[in-house]
Amino acid sequence: xxxxxxxxxxxxxxxxxxxxxxxxxxxxxxxxxxxxxxxxxxxxxxxxxxxxxxxxxxxxxxxxxxxxxxxxxxxxxxxxxxxxxxxxxxxxxxxxxxxxxxxxxxxxxxxxxxxxxxxxxxxxxxxxxxxxxxxxxxxxxxxxxxxxxxxxxxxxxxxxxxxxxxxxxxxxxxxxxxxxxxxxxxxxxxxxxxxxxxxxxxxxxxxxxxxxxxxxxxxxxxxxxxxxxxxxxxxxxxxxxxxxxxxxxxxxxxxxxxxxxxxxxxxxxxxxxxxxxxxxxxxxxxxxxxxxxxxxxxxxxxxxxxxxxxxxxxxxxxxxxxxxxxxxxxxxxxxxxxxxxxxxxxxxxxxxxxxxxx
Amino acid sequence: xxxxxxxxxxxxxxxxxxxxxxxxxxxxxxxxxxxxxxxxxxxxxxxxxxxxxxxxxxxxxxxxxxxxxxxxxxxxxxxxxxxxxxxxxxxxxxxxxxxxxxxxxxxxxxxxxxxxxxxxxxxxxxxxxxxxxxxxxxxxxxxxxxxxxxxxxxxxxxxxxxxxxxxxxxxxxxxxxxxxxxxxxxxxxxxxxxxxxxxxxxxxxxxxxxxxxxxxxxxxxxxxxxxxxxxxxxxxxxxxxxxxxxxxxxxxxxxxxxxxxxxxxxxxxxxxxxxxxxxxxxxxxxxxxxxxxxxxxxxxxxxxxxxxxxxxxxxxxxxxxxxxxxxxxxxxxxxxxxxxxxxxxxxxxxxxxxxxxxxxxxxxxxxxxxxxxxxxxxxxxxxxxxxxxxxxxx
Ligand code: HEM
Ligand code: HEM
Ligand code: HEM
Ligand code: HEM
Ligand code: HEM
Ligand code: SF4
Ligand code: SF4
Ligand code: SF4
Ligand code: SF4
Numbered sequence: 001x002x003x004x005x006x007x008x009x010x011x012x013x014x015x016x017x018x019x020x021x022x023x024x025x026x027x028x029x030x031x032x033x034x035x036x037x038x039x040x041x042x043x044x045x046x047x048x049x050x051x052x053x054x055x056x057x058x059x060x061x062x063x064x065x066x067x068x069x070x071x072x073x074x075x076x077x078x079x080x081x082x083x084x085x086x087x088x089x090x091x092x093x094x095x096x097x098x099x100x101x102x103x104x105x106x107x108x109x110x111x112x113x114x115x116x117x118x119x120x121x122x123x124x125x126x127x128x129x130x131x132x133x134x135x136x137x138x139x140x141x142x143x144x145x146x147x148x149x150x151x152x153x154x155x156x157x158x159x160x161x162x163x164x165x166x167x168x169x170x171x172x173x174x175x176x177x178x179x180x181x182x183x184x185x186x187x188x189x190x191x192x193x194x195x196x197x198x199x200x201x202x203x204x205x206x207x208x209x210x211x212x213x214x215x216x217x218x219x220x221x222x223x224x225x226x227x228x229x230x231x232x233x234x235x236x237x238x239x240x241x242x243x244x245x246x247x248x249x250x251x252x253x254x255x256x257x258x259x260x261x262x263x264x265x266x267x268x269x270x271x272x273x274x275x276x277x278x279x280x281x282x283x284x285x286x287x288x289x290x291x292x293x294x295x296x297x298x299x300x301x302x303x304x305x306x307x308x309x310x311x312x313x314x315x316x317x318x319x320x321x322x323x324x325x326x327x328x329x330x331x332x333x334x335x336x337x338x339x340x341x342x343x344x345x346x347x348x349x350x351x352x353x354x355x356x357x358x
Numbered sequence: 359x360x361x362x363x364x365x366x367x368x369x370x371x372x373x374x375x376x377x378x379x380x381x382x383x384x385x386x387x388x389x390x391x392x393x394x395x396x397x398x399x400x401x402x403x404x405x406x407x408x409x410x411x412x413x414x415x416x417x418x419x420x421x422x423x424x425x426x427x428x429x430x431x432x433x434x435x436x437x438x439x440x441x442x443x444x445x446x447x448x449x450x451x452x453x454x455x456x457x458x459x460x461x462x463x464x465x466x467x468x469x470x471x472x473x474x475x476x477x478x479x480x481x482x483x484x485x486x487x488x489x490x491x492x493x494x495x496x497x498x499x500x501x502x503x504x505x506x507x508x509x510x511x512x513x514x515x516x517x518x519x520x521x522x523x524x525x526x527x528x529x530x531x532x533x534x535x536x537x538x539x540x541x542x543x544x545x546x547x548x549x550x551x552x553x554x555x556x557x558x559x560x561x562x563x564x565x566x567x568x569x570x571x572x573x574x575x576x577x578x579x580x581x582x583x584x585x586x587x588x589x590x591x592x593x594x595x596x597x598x599x600x601x602x603x604x605x606x607x608x609x610x611x612x613x614x615x616x617x618x619x620x621x622x623x624x625x626x627x628x629x630x631x632x633x634x635x636x637x638x639x640x641x642x643x644x645x646x647x648x649x650x651x652x653x654x655x656x657x658x659x660x661x662x663x664x665x666x667x668x669x670x671x672x673x674x675x676x677x678x679x680x681x682x683x684x685x686x687x688x689x690x691x692x693x694x695x696x697x698x699x700x701x702x703x704x705x706x707x708x709x710x711x712x713x714x715x716x717x718x719x720x721x722x723x724x725x726x727x728x729x730x731x732x733x734x735x736x737x738x739x740x741x742x743x744x745x746x747x748x749x750x751x752x
Contacts, residue, residue: 006504030525066465073458132403152373269567344668
């Protein structure tokens, strides 16, 4: 397209956020006194000055068409003087400066079929990655898993209470572009077979030293005769790191790619320290478009948590209180060899004590 | 435009209560060839259970090495609309606040040159414009940058910094996360657009230990707000919570991890010296309790995902730093850390992994920090520690 283009600028950085703050926020910036959650999707923040900002939170599928964004704009223009914001977890938020403006806004959102919720002790939107929609490395799709899972769990977004917040996440491969490893329940796409080496392509596409260096388990070594590399298969843990560096080592394997479930992570410091998620289910086959086995396993975990946790207790805190051995008992999930760590921090995870529950 | 490809599997995901990404792609497909063929290719992935994207070539805009993710289809003959399907990362405004006018501007540009599909937002925080051809990259960039938008980071560069909503709408923000995010992004424009590090470097700013931006899990440098003096208490409001049914003993006092609180049915007492500022009590009694007034941030370093040698969470390197403009003390620290990384880091070695390899004490010494008990959970268990020349009597 060779039409006249405006003059490009470089290194200007993003616009300053103050251009986009609603007046009530600009006037009370840094002067908030407290907030109250009024319903699963509505909260009010009150400033020292007495001013109020009412927020209505709405789920988005993260993957948004420009037309839908314009629809959000229409709503913002009609109710919120044209201001809106997004959250870290892919919700969109509409803010108004008085209680009387909340009802008309909520009514219009409901009329248009938007799902309001995600605030307080419940499931907020799902942090997730690209998957088959846009990534070369994916062992599964992310958007589809999120949609299928949330279709089953959406009541916990807009209505039902949980003991505490439950943060869900999906990453479509072990690169984990998103905060999955520290979520209450996360799905991760995993490969189960080593990459295949396309020897004829390696010399054009890949640099051999960096390909060798990319492997965390030192499974890859040069193969000077073939001007390529070779893999010690018994050392490979299917991480796909080599494929990210060398496109001639594809790792996708439709029959064996699948989904692992990890649980019990958190990032907040409330009560207990932040925690990594730990393995609950090592592998479930890909079963698009709805992955019913995955959703079923997630529900088992969630139901056991709801039945057993105390108020305010996050999933990981509950499991630590009852013990992981009991977690497998109350969820009915199978404990397998893969659950026992043999990677970098393995020995910290073995039970160096004679105390445990039957 | 009618639908070009049949998508029986994806159609399943239009059903159900939760918002559907398939509906979004179809909506874009009403006026975009890209989105039409994306539907086709995605349906094929659903059928074959495998991705059809190739690890792309190096593409970008003139003068930048970052901000564009190259992406090509491995079945371009069937789906020419996504033969090229590059992502553009647009640096979001701090806190994800927008005016509708700003969003419409971006939407118009994207409809003209791209697929009409976006992510609001990518996990790093950028506005993700999903899918265009190589020859459209310069025009999109000209249109965006002439209107005040710039690209975000990718590859071995500073990644687009991002933050929690902070003082914009949160009473717990212990420093101005939005302003710091804006300033740090401006300060390191060169490092953001032109990858020259061993690997990526991410900053995330959280206003308090609730850490709504997950900085401790996914930023090389996690800047988390905190305070030094006493939690502010409004005893009348405490009593209001009690009167309206909160079991203060069970829900607050007994859940305090340090056991530093007591409640006599009338007054809540906190032994602030023993409080570790976990935020539990403050988050549950928003009207009664607030962070102290002597505010700043704790700086933690090093988190990363399991690739390559296992996951790390960030750990404390500076217990407390005032976070006020012009932030020179912070920039100075960042530059000393990058020097250390530049000198010792291997290709694709994150700062956290480098410190693991070289030793945290070595890092502390070379970067010029002071050892402090809060840097560790406990002292070492082994007897294998080192001394340097100056510790030895000659
Ligand atoms: C199912 C499992 C997991 C998933 C889906 C997952 C996903 C992710 C994602 C998406 C990120 C994104 C980071 C970003 O936005 O920058 C991430 C980061 C991270 N993950 Fe995980 N993770 C998983 C398991 C783990 C485990 C088991 C650990 C540690 C034991 C871990 C440690 C980390 C760390 C330290 C980061 C830091 C992020 C960075 O490098 O920027 N993760 N993870
Ligand atoms: C020795 C060779 C290579 C190394 C060490 C290497 C390394 C990397 C790394 C570390 C990333 C990470 C990006 C991120 O963190 O977001 C990356 C991304 C990428 N690589 Fe490579 N790569 C190599 C070869 C190639 C080749 C041959 C191609 C294409 C033919 C390629 C295409 C890409 C693309 C498209 C991306 C995503 C771009 C981005 O994130 O900005 N790479 N590569
Ligand atoms: C060799 C390693 C890696 C390569 C080649 C790589 C490549 C890529 C590519 C190509 C994308 C763009 C996906 C798309 O929009 O099409 C991406 C996105 C991303 N990557 Fe990586 N990546 C690598 C490792 C990691 C790791 C270890 C993390 C974090 C722990 C990470 C975090 C992210 C994040 C946060 C995004 C944005 C995802 C989103 O928008 O949802 N990457 N990466
Ligand atoms: C230069 C320093 C040290 C030397 C030379 C040393 C030497 C020894 C020796 C000879 C024993 C064997 C005693 C026996 O079983 O008869 C021992 C046991 C032990 N040492 Fe050390 N030690 C040192 C430092 C430490 C430190 C710093 C720690 C812990 C932080 C430690 C913890 C232990 C423990 C736990 C045992 C085993 C006691 C048992 O058998 O239950 N040592 N040490
Ligand atoms: C000439 C040198 C040494 C001799 C003759 C020696 C001798 C012994 C003997 C006889 C035992 C008891 C074995 C038992 O009760 O079954 C022992 C235990 C032990 N020694 Fe040494 N030792 C020597 C040097 C060291 C050094 C330098 C260290 C460590 C710094 C060390 C660490 C230990 C430890 C940790 C044990 C306890 C082992 C266990 O119970 O597992 N020893 N040593
Ligand atoms: S998690 Fe893996 S497959 Fe998913 S977007 Fe990131 S690199 Fe791609
Ligand atoms: S998949 Fe991972 S472990 Fe296997 S060869 Fe490649 S880099 Fe090594
Ligand atoms: S991290 Fe703390 S300051 Fe920031 S939005 Fe969350 S609770 Fe508020
Ligand atoms: S902030 Fe945490 S440690 Fe401090 S008093 Fe409150 S609950 Fe206890």
